[in-house]
Amino acid sequence: MAQLLWSDRPGTRFTEGWPLGNGHLGLTVLGGIASERIVLNEAGCWSGSSFPQDRVGAAKHLPEIRRLLRDGLHREAQDLVSHSALTPAPSMLSLSTPVATALAPRGLEP
Numbered sequence: 001m002a003q004l005l006w007s008d009r010p011g012t013r014f015t016e017g018w019p020l021g022n023g024h025l026g027l028t029v030l031g032g033i034a035s036e037r038i039v040l041n042e043a044g045c046w047s048g049s050s051f052p053q054d055r056v057g058a059a060k061h062l063p064e065i066r067r068l069l070r071d072g073l074h075r076e077a078q079d080l081v082s083h084s085a086l087t088p089a090p091s092m093l094s095l096s097t098p099v100a101t102a103l104a105p106r107g108l109e110p
Helices: 058-070 074-084
Strands: 018-021 025-031 035-042 100-105
Touching: 058 074
Parallel strands: none
Antiparallel strands: 018 025, 025 035, 035 100
8 A cells, every 4th residue: 555645735834844854864845736845954953042951959859750750640740840850941942943945846747
């Protein structure tokens, strides 16, 4: 059986395409009629700035997080990790910047 990906219209934004990649190098196929639009991305290219990723005081919550996990209280453990151990990313940070956009013409006959 043939596998087929189908959209009823071409994507207009990076997030509306079909992603392919290995976590470092990737592309998103946006589709099109006269030509296929492909957006390329590479993990080393990003926009924004670095930000501190250490959460001061996070270690003191580890025993409670472990206890919650042992007791099967996964949601509570997740909430505690989110509020006490993870560093909130700046809201304007964008970790993905497209490297290039390629247009691949199709062989349409008039």
